[in-house]
Amino acid sequence: MDTTEPASTASRALPTPAQLRESQPRPAALAEQIEGHRRAIRRILTGEDDRLLIVVGPCSVHDEVAALEYGERLATLADQVSDRCLLVMRAYLEKPRTTVGWKGLLYDPERNGEGDLEQGLIRSRRLLLNLAELGLPLATEALNPIAADYLGDLVSWTAIGARTTESQIHREMASQMPMPVGFKNGTDGTHGMALNAMKSAAGSHHRLATDEHGRPAMLRTPGNPDTHLVLRGGRGITNYDADSVAAATAQLRESGLNPAVMVDCSHDNACKDHERQALIARDVMAQRQAGNRDLVGLMLESFLVPGKQKDDGELTYGQSITDPCLGWEATEALIRELG
Numbered sequence: 001m002d003t004t005e006p007a008s009t010a011s012r013a014l015p016t017p018a019q020l021r022e023s024q025p026r027p028a029a030l031a032e033q034i035e036g037h038r039r040a041i042r043r044i045l046t047g048e049d050d051r052l053l054i055v056v057g058p059c060s061v062h063d064e065v066a067a068l069e070y071g072e073r074l075a076t077l078a079d080q081v082s083d084r085c086l087l088v089m090r091a092y093l094e095k096p097r098t099t100v101g102w103k104g105l106l107y108d109p110e111r112n113g114e115g116d117l118e119q120g121l122i123r124s125r126r127l128l129l130n131l132a133e134l135g136l137p138l139a140t141e142a143l144n145p146i147a148a149d150y151l152g153d154l155v156s157w158t159a160i161g162a163r164t165t166e167s168q169i170h171r172e173m174a175s176q177m178p179m180p181v182g183f184k185n186g187t188d189g190t191h192g193m194a195l196n197a198m199k200s201a202a203g204s205h206h207r208l209a210t211d212e213h214g215r216p217a218m219l220r221t222p223g224n225p226d227t228h229l230v231l232r233g234g235r236g237i238t239n240y241d242a243d244s245v246a247a248a249t250a251q252l253r254e255s256g257l258n259p260a261v262m263v264d265c266s267h268d269n270a271c272k273d274h275e276r277q278a279l280i281a282r283d284v285m286a287q288r289q290a291g292n293r294d295l296v297g298l299m300l301e302s303f304l305v306p307g308k309q310k311d312d313g314e315l316t317y318g319q320s321i322t323d324p325c326l327g328w329e330a331t332e333a334l335i336r337e338l339g
Ligand SMILES: O=C[C@H](O)[C@H](O)COP(=O)(O)O
Pocket: 059, 095, 096, 097, 098, 099, 100, 101, 267, 322, 323
């Protein structure tokens, strides 16, 4: 028998979601703005609004100053293209890792491996408030269900990532979310599990969760009718081409689900080559122009400076430390061309 003691686990109390929200409240005008953004996204998903939904921004936020500068530029562009596109900024504070790695501003804001969830939560909420004040709708990936309780009131569109689409816990969480939710296809490139996720999230669940005061609670969820599929490729297979999109939308229809699809131009669709994102976006637009109105949205990973860098010394301002991103100039030119 192995008698080795497990490594000791240190515990640090955190503010409750209610306490954090109270210390950094969402003003009433912002609440109205966010509800308006959620409605606008829903209208695109149901086809009532023909504009293109574009979720665009850094793979991850590691530097709030650079994220805010990006947000300012995006807000200006969003106004200029608003007749054709609805731009939603990726403000991703939690990163799912294939094995291990930095998990995002929320967990380890100083990126020194020590972790500081209290500061991470405070800084994440402050950043979302500052970005929302720019008038931008915001997107995040909801990874830890408890984190969503601290930040979800500031978010207009949520992703459930490729690594968690099959998780019942995430489907239950999505079923309670007050905003549209995109389920990514799995990391193997198949989309069946995302369709199952949409069916599950549409229904009501009894969730074992915590309430806004951090107390364990049984929550009965209302079900979320505003979910959709995000095609992101997987294991060397891309799935943004017309045949793959047609196969996915046919299956969505057969399952009685909304056929509205977003193509993630990054991740396995781009084989992690950020420059391919523009080619993919143009291919999707050509499909739209050829009459495919099930294609309602695009996701782009984009930051101020193109590419990515290792986080092991002096950093280049505005460049990703996770997946490679399009730079600002290429992003702006591409978005002006789309729609
Ligand atoms: O979007 C970011 C990454 O693709 C995801 O977090 C996985 O990253 P990793 O494979 O580098 O851990």
